[in-house]
Amino acid sequence: MNNYHDTESLEYSSDTSDDGRFSPHPTGRIKRYTRPLIDYVRNEWQTNAKYSHLTNPDQPSEPSRVVQVFLSIVTAPRFRRYVVVYLILVITCLLGWLYILSPRLAEHASLLRALDPEVKEEVGGWFGTNAFPGFDDVVQVKKLDKELLPEGEERLIVVGDVQGCMAELDRLLEELLFDPTNDHLIFTGNMISQGPNSTDVVDFARKYSASCVRGNNEDRVLVMRHNMIEAQTLIDTSSDQYLDGQSTEQAKNERDLARVLSDEQADWLDACPVILNVGQIPTMGQVAVVHGGLIPGVDLNHQDPYSVMNMLTIDLDTHMPSPERDGMMWTKFFNKHQSVGYASSKSSNKDDDEDAGAVKATTVIYGHDSETALNINTYTKGIDTGCIAGGKLTAFVISSSGEQNIIQVRCNNYLP
Amino acid sequence: MNPRGLLAVLACAIWSAVATARPSPAGQSNHGSFVNRNDPDPLWQKYGLNKSDEFKYFHEPGRDDTLGHYDSRFFQGEPVPDAERSITLTHMIRAYLNFFEDNGLETWIAHGTLLGWWWNGKIMPWDWDIDTQVMDTTLFHLADHFNQTVVQYTTTDPDVERRYLLDINPWARQRDRGMGLNIIDARWIDITTGLYIDITGLSRLTAEKPTEWECKNGHKYQTHDIYPLRRSTFEGVPAKVPFRYDGVLTEEYTKKALTQTQFHNHTWDPELEEWVLDVPAAMDDRQYE
Numbered sequence: 001m002n003n004y005h006d007t008e009s010l011e012y013s014s015d016t017s018d019d020g021r022f023s024p025h026p027t028g029r030i031k032r033y034t035r036p037l038i039d040y041v042r043n044e045w046q047t048n049a050k051y052s053h054l055t056n057p058d059q060p061s062e063p064s065r066v067v068q069v070f071l072s073i074v075t076a077p078r079f080r081r082y083v084v085v086y087l088i089l090v091i092t093c094l095l096g097w098l099y100i101l102s103p104r105l106a107e108h109a110s111l112l113r114a115l116d117p118e119v120k121e122e123v124g125g126w127f128g129t130n131a132f133p134g135f136d137d138v139v140q141v142k143k144l145d146k147e148l149l150p151e152g153e154e155r156l157i158v159v160g161d162v163q164g165c166m167a168e169l170d171r172l173l174e175e176l177l178f179d180p181t182n183d184h185l186i187f188t189g190n191m192i193s194q195g196p197n198s199t200d201v202v203d204f205a206r207k208y209s210a211s212c213v214r215g216n217n218e219d220r221v222l223v224m225r226h227n228m229i230e231a232q233t234l235i236d237t238s239s240d241q242y243l244d245g246q247s248t249e250q251a252k253n254e255r256d257l258a259r260v261l262s263d264e265q266a267d268w269l270d271a272c273p274v275i276l277n278v279g280q281i282p283t284m285g286q287v288a289v290v291h292g293g294l295i296p297g298v299d300l301n302h303q304d305p306y307s308v309m310n311m312l313t314i315d316l317d318t319h320m321p322s323p324e325r326d327g328m329m330w331t332k333f334f335n336k337h338q339s340v341g342y343a344s345s346k347s348s349n350k351d352d353d354e355d356a357g358a359v360k361a362t363t364v365i366y367g368h369d370s371e372t373a374l375n376i377n378t379y380t381k382g383i384d385t386g387c388i389a390g391g392k393l394t395a396f397v398i399s400s401s402g403e404q405n406i407i408q409v410r411c412n413n414y415l416p
Numbered sequence: 417m418n419p420r421g422l423l424a425v426l427a428c429a430i431w432s433a434v435a436t437a438r439p440s441p442a443g444q445s446n447h448g449s450f451v452n453r454n455d456p457d458p459l460w461q462k463y464g465l466n467k468s469d470e471f472k473y474f475h476e477p478g479r480d481d482t483l484g485h486y487d488s489r490f491f492q493g494e495p496v497p498d499a500e501r502s503i504t505l506t507h508m509i510r511a512y513l514n515f516f517e518d519n520g521l522e523t524w525i526a527h528g529t530l531l532g533w534w535w536n537g538k539i540m541p542w543d544w545d546i547d548t549q550v551m552d553t554t555l556f557h558l559a560d561h562f563n564q565t566v567v568q569y570t571t572t573d574p575d576v577e578r579r580y581l582l583d584i585n586p587w588a589r590q591r592d593r594g595m596g597l598n599i600i601d602a603r604w605i606d607i608t609t610g611l612y613i614d615i616t617g618l619s620r621l622t623a624e625k626p627t628e629w630e631c632k633n634g635h636k637y638q639t640h641d642i643y644p645l646r647r648s649t650f651e652g653v654p655a656k657v658p659f660r661y662d663g664v665l666t667e668e669y670t671k672k673a674l675t676q677t678q679f680h681n682h683t684w685d686p687e688l689e690e691w692v693l694d695v696p697a698a699m700d701d702r703q704y705e
Contacts, residue, residue, distance in 0.1 A: 124676035131689035133537030136647040136654070223659065224644040245450075246626055246639050306662050318675040320666070 110328075111336040114316035127320040128298035132305075137226055138219075141300045142273035144211060148184045149279055150400040156278070158186045158289060158396040160383035161215065161367040164195025165411055168393045169204065172409045176395055180208050186276065188367035189215025189291030189309070192269070193257055194388050195414050202265045212272040215291040215367065216309045217254075222270055225258035234259060274305045282402030285361040292368045293330045293380075295321055296337035312369060325371070331380040338362065338379040365396055374406070387411040450620050458589045465586060472597040473585045485544040487603065490581075490610035504578075504611050505539050509546050510653045511569040511580055512604045512613055517654060521558065523550045524645055524656040526616070531665055531673060533650050533657060536689050542680040546613040548604075549631065552591060555601055555617035559584040566607070579607045591619040592632070599632040618642075637664065 073079050113119055120126055134140060150156050157176060162169050176183075185208055192198035194217075205212060214222075228234045244252060261269070277300060278287040288294060293311040295303060297319070304321075313327030314320070321330055338361050367384035369375065374394060375382030383406075387393040390413030397405040459465040475488040482495045496504060509529070516523045525533055527547035532540040539546065550558070563584040570577050583605060587598035602615035618629040618637065627639040641664055645656040658664045665674060677684035682691040 124672065124678060125684070127671075127675045129677060129684060129686045130534060130674070131536040131686070133533060133649050136649075220644065220659070223646055226647065227644045246620065248627060248640065251640060251643075304662065306660070315671060318671045320671045320675060323663075 107328075107332070108336075110316055111333060112340070114319070114333065115337055115340055119317075123317045125318075126297070127315075127318055128295050128302055128304065130302075132302065135305065137222070137270055138214070138305060139271060139273040140303075140305060141275045141277055142211075143277045144186075144279055146279065148211075149281070150184075150398060152400055153182055154400055155183045156186060156281075156398040157183050158188060158365050158381075158383065158398070160188055160385060160394040160396075161190040161370065161387065162187065162195070162201050162393065163190055163217070163388040163414075164192055164198035164201055165387045165393060165414065166195075166197035166200040166204065168387055168409055168411045169201060172393050172395055172407065175409055176397065176407050185210035186278070186289055186365075187212040187272075188289055188365060188383060189213045189272070190217045190367060190384075191215070192261075193217040193221060193254065198257060199260060199262075199265060202261070202269060206265070206268050211276055211289075212269070213276050213289050213291050214269075214272045214274050214305075214309060218269050218272065219309055221254050221258050221261070222266060224254055225261065225266055228255070228258055274308050275300050275303060281363075281398060282400075284363045284398070284402055284404075287363050287365065287398075289365045291366060292323075293321065293366055294334065294362070294364050295319060295330075296334045310368070329372070331375060331377055331382065334364065335377050335379045374408075376406070389413055389415050450623055450626075459587070462589065463586045465590075467590065467594065470587065470590075470595040470597050473587055474583075474598075474600055474603060481544055485612070486610035487605050487612050488610070490605060490607055492609065496609050496611065501609075501611065502539070502541065504606055504609055505543075505546060506651050507569065507571075507576065507578055508580065508604065508606050508611065508613060509539065509651050511567060511578065512546075512548065513650065513653045513655050515567050515580075515582075519562070521550070521562075522554050522645070522656070523548050523615070524642070524658060525549075525650055526658075527668065529650075530657060530661065531669060533648065533655070534661065534665060534674065535684070535691070537649055538651055538690075540679075541682055541691050541693065545611075548613055548615050550601075550615060550617050551629075552617045552619040555584070555588055555615075558582065558602060559588055581605045581607055588617060591617070592621060593634075594632075596632075601632070635668070 148156075157173075157178065159169070159172070178185075185205065187205060187210060189212065191201045191205065191212065195201075204210075225234070231239075233239055240255070243255070247255075258266075274290065275294070276289040278289060281287045288300065291309045292307065294300075294308060295311075295314070307321040310323040311321035311330050312325050313322050314330040314333050315322065316328055316333065319333075341361065361379060363379050363381065365381045365383065367382070369382055370384045370386035370389065370391065372382060373385045373391065381396055381404075383394040383396050385392040385394045385408065388411070390411055392408040393411055395407045397407060399405075457467070459467060477483045477486055477488050477491045483491075486495070495501075509525075513523075515521075525547070526549040528540065528543045528545075529547045532538055532543060562582055565582040567580045567582065568577070569580060581604075582602065584602045585598050585600060587594065588601040590598070593599065599616070600614045601617045604613040604615060606612065616631045616633065618631055620626060620628060621630055622628065629637045629639065629642065637658070641660045642658045644659055646659055646661070648655055648657050662674070678694075679691070681694045681696075683694055684690075685692045
């Protein structure tokens, strides 16, 4: 009996917790009343002061009923659950819009605007139309020998900023199973400076007839070296005391490195172009290797060399690159420029073969930006992964079919 | 030209032959030490100049864009016609750069001249003067060994023969702005027309900022903005430019100076690689209607 009673009360409680209307049994408490309920009514609400504030019955309690209904809905557990769910949903949407979608749309719009020829008229012109006079001892563009483009088992191995980390370069090539007869090495600049074995890296590259581009480190050291030769201070160090007072630590190290380089090493580095035009690679289109980046829409001969070696961001109004980090990353602009150009050339050449657009597109492989580290996009491949600071040394490997692989090794931290 | 000026010039011309024959100062470092305000005042010691009595050394016949770019001592009373002016400036900068190169003197092009170099390696057609810079040590070296040099300039064209006066402002020893009357430290003057190149020196004036260089006109540079100097070509002769030329130009003239293709009634023609004078077509039409 006891058992039975227990189950009865369980049922009861579960019923009321849901909805009383569906209760199958009259409850035990109500059964206790022996007379009809109406006999117990006393109309106390009419006399008791406690209820007086509710007793303005001319306006029957329509709003208060609404409130009651509302309250009952709000206090219903299922509703509360839904409120929480919807609230989370709305907040997610809002945050997603505010921090992801809206900035992306704005970025997309600003990139498209930056490519609009009408805007070009408005701002008075884009960077790169000048006839730059060029520098002595600096090679602007070099074309990679067609013989060196990969065929069959051959590979192109593009190595990011080595900065004198010879041990890591050795390990990377070991990892790659580097075969000098089949593989051609290309360095993205900043092979030298800061690390422990700058000259070894140069000798290694010379030994395997590697290709290279001029990085901002090479640029400074080499220009400095030419000046030192002219001022006859390459061997004579008597004026160093003077110079030290006005130089940064970096400049002092660069002066030391300029002295350490042999004439052969310096000549080899001087022959590294600002831009290496690799040529056509299947699936990648025209490929160029530079240290910093390229300004989209400007041909290789008219690229500003300082910008090519140093750019990180680009001004969307004038298309002028900057070595500063705050601003629009040049890679975003470059990819947008290439994809828009690719799409338009594809649509205009509908009858021609599909590759017509691909031929026009340019893919840039670059280093320099170790802070962003590995940054692989459709048309830009950033492979400086900060080896010198204990990051990684990266190789971008291109096979004859155009297949691309990334191989990395860990590096020691050589920075003080 | 007044007779006294002529006499001085002649005397200098004779001396210049001696001056230019000196061996180039190979060991001489082109980098200055600090200006120490406690040192004995070279202005007073060397020239008997009193700082509180600063007077303007270089004079121009006027202050506008035309007359403000002639040296009064050699001005012929009438501005030179445009075509001749342009030829004069071209020869003048070539002679200047060659002279400095031949004598192992360090100099580089600056301001509007650098901007012209950036566009096509030439003087911009609307540019009135030419600007170059030197370090203060070079400036003092010029003052000690080359002041009042007259340089003969000839080309393969027998009709071209010019003479230039290298004139160092005595107030060049005063490295701060002073009263602002002598912000140009030296001039390279075309003796026949009075047109000139402004030479300004850079000095380090604050010991707390050992890498900061200033000219007397408030332009500031870091050592690594300028050095190592890059070798290039200007008006067909070897010229040096600051290492970080992009930054130097945009800081002085904004980004637009490197991108805008219309300036002072000239339009940049990328095919010709020249600034072309706009033909005022609309105005012509109105006039003839």
